[in-house]
Amino acid sequence: MKKFIIDSIQAHVPKRFLLTYQKKLESYRKELASIIKSKSYEMLESSVYLPFDLNLIEDVSQLVKQKKHADLKYIILIGIGGANLGVKAIIEAFHGSCSFFKQKQIQFFFLDTINPQWCLSLIKFLQNKRSSEFLIIFTSSSGQTTEVVVNFESLSHALSKHFKNLFHRIIIITKKESPLFKKAQTNNIACLTIPSIIGDRFGIFSTIGILPLALAGFDVKNFQKGAQQAALNGIQNSIEENPPLLSAILTYFYYKQGISIHNTFLFDSNMESLGKWYRQLMAESLGKKQDLDKKNVRTGITPLVSMGTVDLHSMVQIYLAGPKDKFTNFVYLEKTQQDIKLPKKLPLPQLIEDLEGKTHEQIIKIILFSTMLAYKKQRLPFISIGLPDMSLESLGYYMQFRMLEIMYLAKLLNINAFDQPNVEDYKKEVRRMLKEGVIG
Amino acid sequence: MKKFIIDSIQAHVPKRFLLTYQKKLESYRKELASIIKSKSYEMLESSVYLPFDLNLIEDVSQLVKQKKHADLKYIILIGIGGANLGVKAIIEAFHGSCSFFKQKQIQFFFLDTINPQWCLSLIKFLQNKRSSEFLIIFTSSSGQTTEVVVNFESLSHALSKHFKNLFHRIIIITKKESPLFKKAQTNNIACLTIPSIIGDRFGIFSTIGILPLALAGFDVKNFQKGAQQAALNGIQNSIEENPPLLSAILTYFYYKQGISIHNTFLFDSNMESLGKWYRQLMAESLGKKQDLDKKNVRTGITPLVSMGTVDLHSMVQIYLAGPKDKFTNFVYLEKTQQDIKLPKKLPLPQLIEDLEGKTHEQIIKIILFSTMLAYKKQRLPFISIGLPDMSLESLGYYMQFRMLEIMYLAKLLNINAFDQPNVEDYKKEVRRMLKEGVIG
Known part of the structure; x- marks a missing residue:
């Protein structure tokens, strides 16, 4: 598989913090490795x-x-x-x-x-x-x-x-x-x-x-292949070689600082549902009233899904100018599935300068980099995640990477990632109302 | 037009607060009235x-x-x-x-x-x-x-x-x-x-x-008709008769208490884009670095769009159990466009009790009311907004109502609702990069 690129420079998390929490997750990492073997x-x-x-x-x-x-x-x-x-x-x-x-x-x-x-x-x-x-x-x-x-x-x-x-x-x-x-x-x-x-x-x-x-x-085997690779990376010792571990610790760093909104900003309009899949993974796994010691904590990181470039014309004003309460993950494709090259002579020329001869893929990347630069100037923390392409292997890698990341995060937050006790709250009411025929 | 129902009981905002800010908005309300006349x-x-x-x-x-x-x-x-x-x-x-x-x-x-x-x-x-x-x-x-x-x-x-x-x-x-x-x-x-x-x-x-x-x-005249009605209501003196004024003050009440996430929870799967329209309206209008006195404020309310009933299986765990940082607006239809009645004899009977003979519309309402009850039990603040039906008139009313609400909210926050200065931050970079052909 081509490389899955995580750039975490703009997260500005101290090396010492990374190492401390890497150590804390050491035994859990080994546990995950043994599960794969089991x-x-x-x-x-x-x-x-x-x-x-x-x-x-x-x-x-x-x-x-x-x-x-x-x-x-x-x-x-x-x-x-x-x-x-x-x-x-x-x-x-x-x-x-x-x-x-x-x-x-x-x-x-x-x-x-x-x-x-x-x-x-x-x-x-x-x-x-x-x-x-x-x-x-x-x-x-x-x-x-x-x-x-x-x-x-x-x-x-x-x-x-x-x-x-x-x-x-x-x-x-x-x-x-x-x-x-x-x-x-x-x-x-x-x-x-x-x-x-x-x-x-x-x-x-x-x-x-x-x-x-x-x-x-x-070809589901390719889908599995990507996920296998992500799992094998996700049990590596070295934090640089372990994207889910790294990403979990970065997110935890900001959570500890009170930044409790997580924004996945996907720069391909076909990836909105991929964003929503992760949104439910994070919300259900990390939104917990009690921690593992039965202490009331009301923990939770509220996930947002933002779409590039649509939300540059919808949400970016508040992202750049509003409260600094969000940790952003830009997700993009290294290579689009198809591309279009603009002609040298545009039908309505000079509305915007310098478009002639450029490809859609180039322009999307220019907009992405410009957005990251604007974030940097406002000192807003972010990482970027580059999928090599839109293939089953890449998507399998991404999804397994996210599931492991959430497991590590839950461990750091000392909560159970695998239950959803409060969803029952409304389900009980539904059953009662159906029985009593309250509406009808 | 049939009635547009706003139920604000579960927002629990003191009457005194409502009256104080109603008074503060008095001159702005008159200004809006005079604009319509002008x-x-x-x-x-x-x-x-x-x-x-x-x-x-x-x-x-x-x-x-x-x-x-x-x-x-x-x-x-x-x-x-x-x-x-x-x-x-x-x-x-x-x-x-x-x-x-x-x-x-x-x-x-x-x-x-x-x-x-x-x-x-x-x-x-x-x-x-x-x-x-x-x-x-x-x-x-x-x-x-x-x-x-x-x-x-x-x-x-x-x-x-x-x-x-x-x-x-x-x-x-x-x-x-x-x-x-x-x-x-x-x-x-x-x-x-x-x-x-x-x-x-x-x-x-x-x-x-x-x-x-x-x-x-x-028939765009019906669309306008709904909007006219919302505008006429939105310049009423009485807060009970003025939905946008009421809604703005309720949202402001929670914003002042540090609740800076606004969740529009729409109970009709065809309304997701309506939710996204409001999301950009709120984010761009209220996310501002400076207030009208040029003071650095970094104000902003982060809008979420949640879909009933899909997000009961995705987000509701964090909404019910996570941090109490959200003010929720449930939006629903009094009447669906079409309906289906379940037969007395189900193909696979008794998976869930008491479904026989019920209609889809009844079941959606039961789920909605159950959700609101679960919110109430967790003491999470919310209002509900009932559109009489899916008609151009109702949608026109809703959209004008929301635009007026945002104007009132911006006035309360002392910011300019009508500009988006920070969107320029990345646009400038795009132009530079296009010129320099940085990517190629």
């Missing part, structure tokens, strides 16, 4: 082993062979949060958020939140297709997330009128303990599982991510 | 008069008659920031973010940031159409925003090979002082102007917003 799913951190798991790819391949007909055109992914954000991130990174123009490749439809208008459009669209043209993937770890169950029931109820064997065109991804697993067995619906201990937001290299991507024809 | 564009706040301006609608209608052929199918909007976010907000509110399924209505393509892949797809798509099937709107107040100029030049250069009279299918929106205005004249390109004093982010009721919407067949 080849099992027994620890909360066991997701680091996922990209090395050959059985997983084997299970997925078999199901793909069985379900993917030559005329497969549409994949409907019913899932929310960690269960769909990772896949959405990859699909959009390659194809853009709206694949209106790409009718040759397999088209993804994401059903996450409840939106009856969207659900009805989808039903109407699918009811005149052949059943071999689509597959519905229903991902829910617990099998009890209201939104996705509502969407699944609505869609499958409506489509079952048009397709006698609709259940043959459904794949369920869930945990073995969930009631959904049993329903899949009883109704003869194809089902893949995820290890009990792996949470959705650390699950992109489990069946949650690998199955949809494999069905869509992506 | 029927002119002389003040920075003159955007409040835009929805009352009959000449504007007349100019737009004439151009629509001239340029809109019966077979118009595609509108390409080249603009960034305030120049396109408002239109995007309206289009997506009605049609969703990807109008893949709605091939009957006029399709919008937004070219904002530089993304060569997207630009090439668009070129390829358009080059085989008839010229009467598309229109290109190029919106740039200054005519000198790098990204949109690059996109305009690239698109028009490529398309000019296929369409001899391409300039006839282009409409420019700019200010009279801009070099772009002169280019439009010289090249015989249709051009509409915006009043010199109106900034893009307050310009949704100017030609920037009205022309694209009118071309797409929206």
